[in-house]
Amino acid sequence: xxxxxxxxxxxxxxxxxxxxxxxxxxxxxxxxxxxxxxxxxxxxxxxxxxxxxxxxxxxxxxxxxxxxxxxxxxxxxxxxxxxxxxxxxxxxxxxxxxxxxxxxxxxxxxxxxxxxxxxxxxxxxxxxxxxxxxxxxxxxxxxxxxxxxxxxxxxxxxxxxxxxxxxxxxxxxxxxxxxxxxxxxxxxxxxxxxxxxxxxxxxxxxxxxxxxxxxxxxxxxxxxxxxxxxxxxxxxxxxxxxxxxxxxxxxxxxxxxxxxxxxxxxxxxxxxxxxxxxxxxxxxxxxxxxxxxxxxxxxxxxxxxxxxxxxxxxxxxxxxxxxxxxxxxxxxxxxxxxxxxxxxxxxxxxxxxxxxxxxxxxxxxxxxxxxxxxxxxxxxxxxxxxxxxxxxxxxxxxxxxxxxxxxxxxxxxxxxxxxxxxxxxxxxxxxxxxxxxxxxxxxxxxxxxxxxxxxxxxxxxxxxxxxxxxxxxx
Amino acid sequence: xxxxxxxxxxxxxxxxxxxxxxxxxxxxxxxxxxxxxxxxxxxxxxxxxxxxxxxxxxxxxxxxxxxxxxxxxxxxxxxxxxxxxxxxxxxxxxxxxxxxxxxxxxxxxxx
Numbered sequence: 001x002x003x004x005x006x007x008x009x010x011x012x013x014x015x016x017x018x019x020x021x022x023x024x025x026x027x028x029x030x031x032x033x034x035x036x037x038x039x040x041x042x043x044x045x046x047x048x049x050x051x052x053x054x055x056x057x058x059x060x061x062x063x064x065x066x067x068x069x070x071x072x073x074x075x076x077x078x079x080x081x082x083x084x085x086x087x088x089x090x091x092x093x094x095x096x097x098x099x100x101x102x103x104x105x106x107x108x109x110x111x112x113x114x115x116x117x118x119x120x121x122x123x124x125x126x127x128x129x130x131x132x133x134x135x136x137x138x139x140x141x142x143x144x145x146x147x148x149x150x151x152x153x154x155x156x157x158x159x160x161x162x163x164x165x166x167x168x169x170x171x172x173x174x175x176x177x178x179x180x181x182x183x184x185x186x187x188x189x190x191x192x193x194x195x196x197x198x199x200x201x202x203x204x205x206x207x208x209x210x211x212x213x214x215x216x217x218x219x220x221x222x223x224x225x226x227x228x229x230x231x232x233x234x235x236x237x238x239x240x241x242x243x244x245x246x247x248x249x250x251x252x253x254x255x256x257x258x259x260x261x262x263x264x265x266x267x268x269x270x271x272x273x274x275x276x277x278x279x280x281x282x283x284x285x286x287x288x289x290x291x292x293x294x295x296x297x298x299x300x301x302x303x304x305x306x307x308x309x310x311x312x313x314x315x316x317x318x319x320x321x322x323x324x325x326x327x328x329x330x331x332x333x334x335x336x337x338x339x340x341x342x343x344x345x346x347x348x349x350x351x352x353x354x355x356x357x358x359x360x361x362x363x364x365x366x367x368x369x370x371x372x373x374x375x376x377x378x379x380x381x382x383x384x385x386x387x388x389x390x391x392x393x394x395x396x397x398x399x400x401x402x403x404x405x406x407x408x409x410x411x412x413x414x415x416x417x418x419x420x421x422x423x424x425x426x427x428x429x430x431x432x433x434x435x436x437x438x439x440x441x442x443x444x445x446x447x448x449x450x451x452x453x454x455x456x457x458x459x460x461x462x463x464x465x466x467x468x469x470x471x472x473x474x
Numbered sequence: 475x476x477x478x479x480x481x482x483x484x485x486x487x488x489x490x491x492x493x494x495x496x497x498x499x500x501x502x503x504x505x506x507x508x509x510x511x512x513x514x515x516x517x518x519x520x521x522x523x524x525x526x527x528x529x530x531x532x533x534x535x536x537x538x539x540x541x542x543x544x545x546x547x548x549x550x551x552x553x554x555x556x557x558x559x560x561x562x563x564x565x566x567x568x569x570x571x572x573x574x575x576x577x578x579x580x581x582x583x584x585x
Contacts, residue, residue, distance in 0.1 A: 104514075154518065155518060158517070158518035158519065158520055161520060161522070162517075162519070162520035162521060162522065163520055163521040163522040163544045163545075163547075163548065164520075164521060164544055167544050337543070337547070338547065338550060341547050341550065341551075342550070342551075345551055403553045403554035403583075403584070404552065404553075404554050404583040404584050405551045405553075406523075406524050406548070406551030406552045406583055407552075407582075407583050411523075413516060413525075414514075414516060415516065417516040417517060417523060419517075419518075421517065421522050421523070422517075422520060422521075422522040
């Protein structure tokens with residue numbers, strides 16, 4: 001697309017090491033920075049009998065709790081901040097300070113192991129074998145890895161997603177978003193599905209342009225996204241795991257064909273950049289990405305950016321329809337860039353699309369006074385961290401004047417902080433602006449109790465949201 | 475190896491003087507490479523996370539210059555610790571004009 005620039009200008013650039021990731025010097029750096037894990041213990045608060053019962057009997061594996069988890073989060077956060085959820089088999093980290101501390105030590109708390117264990121949990125071998133047979137191969141996510149390998153791959157991807165580059169894309173993204181919402185409005189009758197007609201096609205069209213993929217594949221890409229995202233935290237039966245594996249196999253076959261074409265005839269798109277990309281090693285030498293690595297990165301770029309961002313936009317419709325004053329507030333800030341940025345950031349804090357992500361301990365470690373064994377699965381519960389009263393007073397108030405908005409953990413933090421955060425913010429912001437310009441009086445077309453959420457501990461995704469609205473004229 | 479000098483006061487009050495800084499290196503890269511407390515650079519230099527926030531010594535402010543609107547929007551997310559001399563370290567690149575620059579790492583946004 002217009003304005004696209006190659007991602008990988010300067011493979012000789014050696015700067016920008018992450019602490020503790022490239023060599024011994026950096027490991028010393030990490031320790032002197034205080035990033036190696038040092039435990040701090042914070043006070044537990046007394047729980048009500050109801051909260052004690054909720055902790056004793058409840059689990060994030062329960063669908064009812066998944067759909068409305070705030071009370072469960074609060075009970076853990078207050079009384080048992082590092083809570084072992086036996087039904088889920090995971091240690092749940094729920095206070096903001098503990099989430100931040102864990103994220104800052106990617107060596108003790110491994111993403112690579114956390115992610116791959118979570119994938120097709122309990123059925124991993126079958127999942128992998130299926131993809132080898134039907135999907136052109138099993139391609140472990142190069143970005144869901146640990147330092148020092150992660151450092152090099154991450155550096156390669158960062159150039160594509162800087163805030164300044166995203167700013168250059170804003171006019172084109174606005175055009176795309178305006179078009180998607182106009183199509184939904186043009187269906188007539190003042191009704192549409194806010195998730196299926198707006199949030200999902202909108203984010204897919206943006207990433208399809210970035211990657212240089214074919215238009216008109218929204219439905220297919222949406223199915224693929226759901227299947228890939230399911231691997232980070234959905235409750236899968238064997239049957240759904242195999243259905244998802246079949247979708248992922250189809251996705252991989254499609255991407256491999258596109259990548260082969262780009263290898264021969266490079267275009268001005270991210271796939272062409274990735275198939276020709278080189279990573280820079282700590283000593284300054286460069287290596288080409290392997291084809292398997294490139295497949296995993298194209299897949300991650302396609303999927304990571306659309307399902308989660310679509311979830312944020314679906315959640316925006318949800319709050320506009322349910323929270324008194326929200327529609328008026330949004331309308332009042334829509335032409336003020338600074339206030340609108342704050343509105344979007346507070347929305348991401350208040351309703352984080354990714355509410356928990358995995359880590360795995362590489363050794364026995366004590367976190368906030370609770371000892372976790374080696375090789376234990378953990379979830380960093382962002383949905384709870386963003387509601388931590390000690391960081392965000394009155395966390396359930398929607399307050400765009402918070403002075404520390406940037407502390408929210410909707411994008412995680414540390415070396416694995418969401419790489420596409422600037423693009424995500426921009427898409428949600430542009431969507432919010434266009435919603436206000438084209439629609440008013442947004443309401444649910446179904447009772448709120450009928451709204452279904454994806455069965456997942458990782459995302460808080462509304463699957464379908466039929467709404468009614470008035471078309472805004474002029 | 476370059477020959478530019480930068481003095482950084484870290485989040486814990488320690489002072490680091492680097493006198494072999496190359497032209498083009500950002501303050502975030504410099505701080506992270508040398509383990510300056512408080513310089514994280516989570517987003518990798520994309521002006522998208524505000525974990526490399528510094529206060530520029532007032533005597534250097536005119537030469538360093540003000541943030542653009544993209545950077546200002548990010549600094550606004552840590553408004554409780556933002557000052558008139560705030561910059562994101564990833565957006566300040568060393569040049570001969572900045573030889574001798576002094577900055578202080580901003581504290582993390584508050585609890």
